[in-house]
Amino acid sequence: MRALRENLLRANQHLTRDYPLPNLIYSQRGTAAGSAWVEKWEVRLNPVLLMENQQAFIEEVVPHELAHLLVWKHFGRVAPHGGEWKWMMECVLNVSARRTHAFEVASVRSRTFPYFCRCQQHQLTVRRHNRMMRGETLYHCVHCSSQLQPGQFSAD
Known part of the structure; x- marks a missing residue:
């Protein structure tokens, strides 16, 4: 939650906006680390992968999903990992714009x-x-x- 707050603060300052803190839900399943639900203004994180990769979640996954929400608010409907998202990640949140994670997923992989x-x-x-x-x-x-x-x- 702290990482979400800090990244949102950085974005609000850079964008001179006052976007609200999204809901943070620990219900993501499968091999996805997280997802952004723009309609509900929420970030969903995979609790199993979070416990196994805590620092990477703080540094990469939380900003990745927050960037999706911010892009939707700031630009409207655009490509999920397009130029706007890349700009939001790199220029606003100061995080490398990687589309996918490289976590070990054996613990969450289903049949x-x-x-x-x-x-x-x-x-x-x-x-x-x-x-x-x-x-x-x-x-x-x-x-x-x-x-x-x-x-x-x-x-x-």
């Missing part, structure tokens, strides 16, 4: 299901697997663009 494309095997989470099984969503490989299929990988 996965093998899917394949033309170039490799993928591991889909239970949620994504269930969406595929219900026909709600189709997933594609970011490398070869082919649709993911359940089963085993074959490099033929």
Whole structure:
């Protein structure tokens, strides 16, 4: 909470604004370190990853999620990790603008299901697997663009 307050103070001073302190919720699940909910003005943190990576959360994750909220208030709807967010991270909050974390996630990783494309095997989470099984969503490989299929990988 202190890191959130300090980063918000820095941003308010730099932006000459008086944005309110967001709610801080410890309910993020899965392998995501955190998320920003702009409509509710709240930051959600993963309590398991927080306990395992306390200093990194203070220095990186809290400012990362706060930057999303601040960008939304300051610029409106823009790309999540676009130029505005990068500016907010680096110029306002003085934090390196990294999009993803590099935390060990074995303690929070749930069961996965093998899917394949033309170039490799993928591991889909239970949620994504269930969406595929219900026909709600189709997933594609970011490398070869082919649709993911359940089963085993074959490099033929």
